[in-house]
Amino acid sequence: MDSMITAAARALAAGDPLGALNRVALRDDAPALALRGIAMAQLGDFLRAKALVRRAARAFGPKEPLARARCVVAEAEIALASRDLGWPAKSLDTARATLDAHGDRVNAAYAQYLEARRLLLIGRLDEAECTLAEPHPVPLPPAIRAARELLVAGIAIRRLRTNVARAALARAEQAARHAGIPALMAEVENASLVLNTPAARLIARGEQRLLLLDDVEALLASEVLVIDARRYAVCAASTVVSLARRPVLFELARLLAQAWPEDVPRSTLIEQAFRTKHADESHRARLRVEVGRLRTMLGTLADVSATKQGFALAPRGTREIAVLTRPVEERHADMLAFLSDGESWSSSALALALGASQRTVQRALDSLAAAGKVQSFGRGRARRWVTQRVPGFTTTLLLPMPLPS
Template identity: 70%
Template structure:
């Protein structure tokens, strides 16, 4: 490797993008193409970066397996950042195996980190946690340690373990400062602010209160019966009953929870659960059936009983009933939550992340675009959707796992 390539690589490692480009901008050999691709990716020019890396991989040829594998890992990271979730995951696994076989453990660990970040992004928190446990950050360079600590912090946040999240983010901050890369330091600071922002709303006896993540953790451990509208579950401490696939039952549970300890008239329940404006006998019969199903689902946590006006929800051994709601609620909120990260998404990537059909996501995007809440650019398969971050709309509670569409 010649001196210019070495100097450009060192400049990239320290975040000096322009310094790296000055050394290789006019060169078309394989190492220069790879470095230019990485530099363009750090500048946000993702399509150009991917083209350069693909050209570099071809230029290296079959005999330079390690160099080609590094290009593939870099391309995989660009696909992740640009939210191309349909990128070929098997190619990343093959590149990682090649790097490990040739003793390039640092870049192999980076390939694993990219894979873990993808798992976390699409809501596979358990799989991300298991994969993270196989990595030892100690022998890795500072930038890699910071990236792994950020992943650990993201997992802890989705687990609502604020103590572990703070420790992980502190490790990430220390490693980022050691690496002296401004963009990495800024990313860690941005991640740390999540712990200080409102993460949910508490609805108790008709009044609302904003909660930070730590306060949400305290609430879930308090012994109260929580109707969790962020995860679509009803829980008392570790006893959790999921209603994520039963939207009518959850709508009934939430309505009853918001009115607790009072009751809810039948007309209100019909409107909230079924959208019925003028109830007839068939609506009332269906309400009785659905209330019976809800009573059966919640039998270990609460009782749903009839009153003169309607129904009420009474906890069996909990201190009270409260509702935990997202900080912002609206139709198609799950799509908007993903777009609130400020990145550009394709509709196919959103469908993968949400576990929904492409047509469902496209309808949601069209509705949000008509309301002026999202914008698109590009055409056909290159079309991307963006939304400016909404103040007070962190996604950590909205996206803890694969959730149903609103």
């Protein structure tokens, strides 16, 4: 490569996209196109960046597989940054194999990081961990080490392993300082704030208080019977009963837990669990059936006893009862959590990340837009959605995914 290409590449590696563009902005050869695309991606113009990287890949041609593979990795990173989660992951796997075969271990490791990052975004934590666990035959540059440690911390936070997350963030901070890239250091700093901002709200004996991630981890490891409204489950130490597919049962459990040690009138349970204001004998019969199902689901964790006025939750043994919920509760909270990461999302990417149909996601987005909580730009396939982050609270995206039923 000539000196201008080398200088532009070094500028990009140091986080200086404008310096790189000053050297290659007027050139249309394949290496210059690739560097221009990466620079535009760093500046946030993802559409132009994607077009430039694809032009570079075509310009390199089939006789330069290594350069084409690097372009594919760059395009994959642009797709992740623009939340195009439907981008073909097999292309990245093929590029990674090509990089390995040609001895480019560093870029192969970066392709591995991008693959794990995509898996984390769509909630496939086990696969992301397995991808990161693969060994690297060569030492990684500080910037890639920092990015990898951020990913390790993200997985640990989602799994509520705060000590592992803190250690990974400390390593990420050290690597980012060594790299000397301001944007990377800012990303590590923002990730560290998650551990020091409220992540959940605890409701127990009629009182409420905010919890940090450490407090949430300690609570779920204790003997307290926790009605977890974030994952729609009932937990006590190592025992977990998922009610994710039984919304009525979960609503009954939550209402009973919030009133504990008092009981809840039957009329209140019918009105809030069944969403009706006019109860009749059929509703009261259904309530008895649903309470019986809840009693069976809870098993040895707790009992649901009938009282003169209604029903009461009675924990087994000497357990306390608490409700764990999001710090700010509102409809479509999971979707707002994804949107509040500061990036622009398409409805198809949100559907993939949430495991919902695209039509369901679109209806929810329209509802949030009507309430002024999200806004969109672009049209058709280019339409993207954004929102503002809720100040002072970590997003629910960083909390564990719902438990399997």
